Amino acid sequence: MTDTRRAVLWMVFIVSLLCLWQSWQHFNGHDSLLFGPAPINNMSVGQAPSASSGVPTVPSQGASAASPVASATAIGTVPNQTAATGGQNLQVATDFLTVDINSLGADVNRVELTKYRDQSDTKKNMVLLEKDAARTYVAQTGLAGGENFPNHNTLFTMTPGPAALAPGQDELDVTFTAESGGVKLVKTFVFHRGSYEIGLKQQVTNLSDHPVL
Numbered sequence: 001m002t003d004t005r006r007a008v009l010w011m012v013f014i015v016s017l018l019c020l021w022q023s024w025q026h027f028n029g030h031d032s033l034l035f036g037p038a039p040i041n042n043m044s045v046g047q048a049p050s051a052s053s054g055v056p057t058v059p060s061q062g063a064s065a066a067s068p069v070a071s072a073t074a075i076g077t078v079p080n081q082t083a084a085t086g087g088q089n090l091q092v093a094t095d096f097l098t099v100d101i102n103s104l105g106a107d108v109n110r111v112e113l114t115k116y117r118d119q120s121d122t123k124k125n126m127v128l129l130e131k132d133a134a135r136t137y138v139a140q141t142g143l144a145g146g147e148n149f150p151n152h153n154t155l156f157t158m159t160p161g162p163a164a165l166a167p168g169q170d171e172l173d174v175t176f177t178a179e180s181g182g183v184k185l186v187k188t189f190v191f192h193r194g195s196y197e198i199g200l201k202q203q204v205t206n207l208s209d210h211p212v213l
Helices: 002-027
Strands: 064-066 070-075 089-093 097-102 107-117 125-131 136-143 171-180 183-192 198-206
Touching: 089 171, 097 183, 136 183, 136 198
Parallel strands: none
Antiparallel strands: 064 198, 070 136, 089 097, 097 107, 107 125, 107 136, 125 136, 171 183, 183 198
């Protein structure tokens, strides 16, 4: 009886080891010893989802809409991608802010608060966003999806117009436009008198004759 129990325990132990080994192989993407090859995940890191994953499309025939896949995020580092041509800074001035917007990506590269002093150097105004040799902290926006859609590496063109809030003016719009990959992206930065908020409106237009992702 003792030998039978010992044999049963050994069998349970061996089966448990096989199950653990199977789980480990499956977790690391190796072929299973018991159930055949492990499933292959075709979605790589950073790859945009396919149409079947529910990502909305931009309609064709020139229809325009606010992009559901565009996002604006203040980030601490810039991705390791370089553009063929560097952009130029446009300085926007309001009663509360001095803002630099670079035509490369239409990114906000610098935000200075003109009503607040820097705590470490009271002779200077406080700077929230900045891109220089010491640090890179910018606000980037763009489109996710496609191979060549306008993004933070695309050179934008500014629509001619004022870049400073005039006396008695309560709102200032500054617009940048880029076309790439059959898609037109218009970014409009909105500034208000007496406010630190920077609004952003993005309009996406499909210039091709077919839907795009």
